[in-house]
Amino acid sequence: MTPVRIGIAGLGTVGGGLLEMMAAGGPLAGAVSLSGICARDRARKRAVDVSAVPWFDDPVALATAPDVDVFVELMGGADGPAKAAVEAALRAGKAVVSANKALLAEHGEALAHLARESGAQLRWEAAVAGGIPAVKVLREGLAANRVQAVAGVLNGTCNYILTEMDRTGRAFAEVLADAQQLGYAEADPTLDVSGADAGHKLALLAAVAFTGTPDFGGVALEGIAAVEPVDLETARFLGYRVKLVARAARTGAGITQSVRPTLLPADHPIARIDGPLNAVVIDAEPVGRLVLTGRGAGAGPTASAVAADLMDLAFGDVRPVFAGPADLMADPAATATAVAVPSRFYVRLRVADRPGVIAAITDLVARHGISIESFLQRPPEPGATSVPIILTTKPCPEAELRAAIAELAGTDVLLGTPLVMPVESA
Ligand SMILES: NC(=O)c1ccc[n+]([C@@H]2O[C@H](COP(=O)([O-])OP(=O)(O)OC[C@H]3O[C@@H](n4cnc5c(N)ncnc54)[C@H](OP(=O)(O)O)[C@@H]3O)[C@@H](O)[C@H]2O)c1
Missing domain, CATH: 3.30.360.10 (Dihydrodipicolinate Reductase; domain 2)
Structure with missing residues (x-):
């Protein structure tokens, strides 16, 4: 394996975790060599001593530095310096490893396009679920x-x-x-x-x-x-x-x-x-x-995922973005776009504490073709003038359920905002 030369922008929780992993020796230390670092505050104490590593004030300059093969973006933010630096690296044909879910989720398509054009690799294992691969x-x-x-x-x-x-x-x-x-x-x-x-x-x-x-x-x-x-x-x-x-x-x-x-x-x-x-x-x-x-988060688990991407690159692994x-x-x-799939639902309503209210609710949902699976009246909370009613439904379209609740909202029965949650089976 030829060690890849990396530049790390962002030396906070995740960047610090990565520096610690590199300093600890082990497989990662053999897979990478550190060409440069970048953060906002040069004077800040870092997880390990980086005083001998070339410092960059500008992440774009680090991303495009001639002795950087892989730009490691650990700054965060969907836009701004993170986006500019990742784009610059990809345009220059350099591989990028990022933990930045906001950037990738919001601009992933454009970044993947840039990567395809220049033939650069873009890896982001750490952006989802931290240490879970x-x-x-x-x-x-x-x-x-x-x-x-x-x-x-x-x-x-x-x-x-x-x-x-x-x-x-x-x-x-x-x-x-x-x-x-x-x-x-x-x-x-x-x-x-x-x-x-x-x-x-x-x-x-x-x-x-x-x-x-x-x-x-x-x-x-x-x-x-x-x-x-x-x-x-x-x-x-x-x-x-x-x-x-x-x-x-x-x-x-x-x-x-x-x-x-x-x-x-x-x-x-x-x-x-x-x-x-x-x-x-x-x-x-x-x-x-x-x-x-x-x-799913924290210095060690997230750095572990960044390190896995770096080691893949060091082994010459090539993948689509x-x-x-x-x-x-x-x-x-x-x-296709999202569709309303019938589901079972949990509904919590706060209703006026008076006779006839339960009948009004059951009538209403029946008129909307919704079958109730369970129905519970909970004790009123201390000092409250309303009582919580909780019902679970058999599978029904959520739009129909929402329509029934909207109708209830037009009466003096419903007090407060209802909560609707899907109920999953195994
Ligand atoms: N923390 C986690 O557990 C975790 C888990 C998964 C993914 N992530 C993702 O990993 C990324 C980093 O998160 P983090 O928790 O490590 O953040 P953090 O602790 O706030 O560290 C951010 C680092 O970026 C540097 N930075 C910020 N703006 C900069 C700029 N304009 N130019 C240069 N450097 C700049 C900061 O510099 P200074 O130190 O000088 O202020 C700091 O070193 C984010 O995208 C986050 O969503 C984090």
């Missing part, structure tokens, strides 16, 4: 399979918050504040709790599994802020757990992509993934179901 499994191990669905718990922050809410019965805002103090959530948690971060990762996984191009705009996004302790408690009572599930699936009418809080049977492999862990479940033919779990086999692009399912 999900991209490799899909792209290489399952290259000859037909993937039916790829689903996962892809955001450790949301999983930690939901796990803690479930464990302690505390509200979302309280647990989020704790997660921020513990460093499990960013000061601005919007990207995580809105589902967008998981959506970026899902769009990337779906590109490899199905479509050949990430379509982040096609991911239906719903975050976890509306989930309440009563939902987690009721889900448990019914034999389920609530997780923020990112799911892309092949359906009769096309590929669906969604990130939303979802009820999973308690014995479903993803239901058991707690705290900051990630999981990816792949259903494919002929292999069947694969379940991958592990640490997203799609596996070329015939993926010709799959008619790959071009």
Whole structure:
């Protein structure tokens, strides 16, 4: 193996983890040699002593430096310096390794185009599920399979918050504040709790599994802020757990992509993934179901994925940026947009505490052709004038369910905003 000469832009959590791995010796140290580094603040103390490594203030200059074969982008951000530097490297025909899911999910198609034009490699294992080699499994191990669905718990922050809410019965805002103090959530948690971060990762996984191009705009996004302790408690009572599930699936009418809080049977492999862990479940033919779990973030696990890409490049491995086999692009399912697939649903309504309300709700859903599977009235919360009603449905189109709820919203029965979550089977 000829060591590849690398330039690393971004020396924070992931960049620092990579420097530590290189300093620790082992296979990575033999596969790469460090030609240059770049970050914002030259004076900042780094994970290892890098005072002897050539410093670049400008990531684009590092990306195009003559003694850099592989540009390692670990700065972050969908646009700005990360995008400019990755584009410059690819245009110059240099390989790029990046952990930047926002950049790849939002500009992946254009970057893949640039890479194809110049014949450069663009690798991004670390952008999805940190230390779990999900991209490799899909792209290489399952290259000859037909993937039916790829689903996962892809955001450790949301999983930690939901796990803690479930464990302690505390509200979302309280647990989020704790997660921020513990460093499990960013000061601005919007990207995580809105589902967008998981959506970026899902769009990337779906590109490899199905479509050949990430379509982040096609991911239906719903975050976890509306989930309440009563939902987690009721889900448990019914034999389920609530997780923020990112799911892309092949359906009769096309590929669906969604990130939303979802009820999973308690014995479903993803239901058991707690705290900051990630999981990816792949259903494919002929292999069947694969379940991958592990640490989805942090210096070591993420650097491990970056290192794997670097070692592949050192071995001369050549892969397309997203799609596996070329015939993926010709799959008619790959071009269809998301469709509403009938599903079972969990619905939490807060309703006026008075006679006749339950009959009004059951009449209404029956008029919309929706069959109820279970119906529970929970005790009113202290000081509340409303009572939570929870129902689960048999499979129905979500649009019909939403229409029924919209009709209810026009009456004085419904108080507050309802929560609708899909209920998955095993
Ligand atoms: N952290 C994780 O667990 C994790 C997991 C998977 C993927 N990722 C992805 O990995 C990437 C890096 O994340 P991170 O957590 O390591 O971020 P981080 O700790 O905030 O580090 C970012 C690094 O980029 C440098 N940087 C920022 N803007 C720059 C600019 N304009 N020019 C030069 N350098 C600049 C910073 O310089 P200074 O140090 O001088 O401020 C810092 O060294 C992101 O795309 C992230 O989404 C992270």
